[in-house]
Amino acid sequence: MDTRSWSRPTLSPVKLLWFHLMPYPELPDDFNKKHRSVWVDIDPGLFDPDVMADCYERYSDQLVHAEECGFDGICVNEHHGNGYGLMPSPNVMASVLATRTSRVAITVLGNSVALYNPPVRVAEEMAMLDLLSRGRLISGFPVGTSMDTAYAYSVNPGTLRARYHEAIELIMKAWSATEAFPFNGRFTQMRYVNVLPRPLQKPHPPIWIPGGGSVETWDYCSTNDFVYAALSYYGHLMAKETVSGYWRRVEANGKDPNPYRLAFLQFIGVGDTDEEAYRLYKEPAEYFFNRSLHVYPGYADPPGYVTEASARARYRSQVRTVARAKQAKHDLTWDEMVEKGYVVIGSPDTVRETLTDVARTFNCGHLLTMLQFGNMSDELTRYNTELFGDKVAPGLRGLFADAEDHWWPANARAA
């Protein structure tokens, strides 16, 4: 088994990853009229455990299918009390996928480390996943949304980020220490830190930081040489400001513009023709954006969740305010979703052209594709995935072939 370090990279083309939120597919038609929020205080009576058990089986099969279709990585993430993201523990799902796949990067874009005390539990579980996958783990450390952290898990938003940074510091040290050590943090004190097992990848699995667009996160990623994963649901047009802001901070921090410093998430629907794609993906997109993204606005703004600098920037940003106001009305039309780039749809040629332009414009080497969303059926999901793998992906493979991906797992392999 090759245990070479991911810090000794080889030249490699763009990476295509298949991302699953694992949504509940049977929210009622009038959900956004009769219920306050899909998150935090959603009515648990809406969820049928049998339906969700079937979903877990079907969704994990879809992720395995992505490997068969040539994707480079598969992604899971973490949400709590959420009707469109039913992976409170992405590690549980990742452990299933680690043993059901043999080639793809297992990309865990949880864990929200500030939620776990002591955070060494995350260090332990990530190490286990790296071993189970034989060195194919990407370890994501999001701060976590306000809904997940401040409300569903009741962590004080005023100290969330300090906890988060301390937790990552502890995890990184725990992965690399050569002996048990004491840790005297502001939020975690331990006499004996001795994480066993240790990760297979040395010095540790690649670290990706999912984020929404704060200056602090851009600086944190670039100064620590972590990948910044821009995870907005609102597509490439809305993300331009975020991505350009990130690259400005990369440059300001004296780092090279390696495209593999960035990952970007995009909802995608591929059809044989533009017309077919327009017809096929309307319903699941409307389900996601107008029904399951129905989040009570009161959960978006707990005092302290964003730093003073980000608050100052936000109060001056008209773009985001307008976007939020529009989304909150749940009146997006399918045409608007397409026009605004929330979902990239079309024939393989159309999608490839758009994504090529996005990747080049964003200088993004890790494309996170959302090919299942909302209540999309298994049949359509597989169709979407196969079309993308067969007819879109080959045209993207030439991108960034001369760059070095320092942030890819040691033993993840191309198809």
Place this chain on the structure above:
Amino acid sequence: MAGHQQFVYLCGIAGLPAPSPALEVLAGTGWEVVVPDLPGFDGRAGFQPPDDYLGWLTVVWDALDATGALPCPVVGASVGGMLAADLAALRPEAVSALALLAPFGIFDETHPGLDLYALPATERMAHLFAKDVPEPFVDRFGHLGPDEGPVARYICDVAAASLVWPLGDRGNARRVHRLPGPTLLLWGDQDELLPIAVSARWTEAAGVPVEIVAGAGHLLEWDAPEEVATRLAEFLAGD
């Protein structure tokens, strides 16, 4: 009342954007109201919440000691009531009399009240009062302008929220038996954040009867300034 009279006032969950009418009534009768400069509540840039409640007590006590007013009577409202109760319980020599106006510090699962910070920011102020939102709270820090005013409001809210997140219970029920001297407990019967039933938990734990202020919300000294001032004046006169 004889000689120099003063008391310390610890403000409530929305800060103190202007002297409250109740305090002004007392000031008009010869009381000097000492308002310590609590970190964050002034909206000043650069504020970082303390790591924990002990950290909060430390910075608040530093601010209180800096006034040079202690020992003296202490009046605390809302989150300031929680801090005042702990000052009296843990430093009894510093507090000659204690008046609590709907204090945080004890949470009752059967009467959870409104989660202020699970409301959009623009809607929060209306739930602190039973009557119209007093003018100073309509546009807190508005004097700082359209750019910095909202930031200062945010910082003030960060300070208050970090004190009470997630329930506003800092274990005061296990300490209030140590309250040393005379204590006044006032509560608005229209309090949305801490329903009047919560006052019974304070009475049980501290042995202090509650005096209800009819028609008043959480920041009761703004909803019923005359009545609150009168009761405070009577209480303080007996100190």
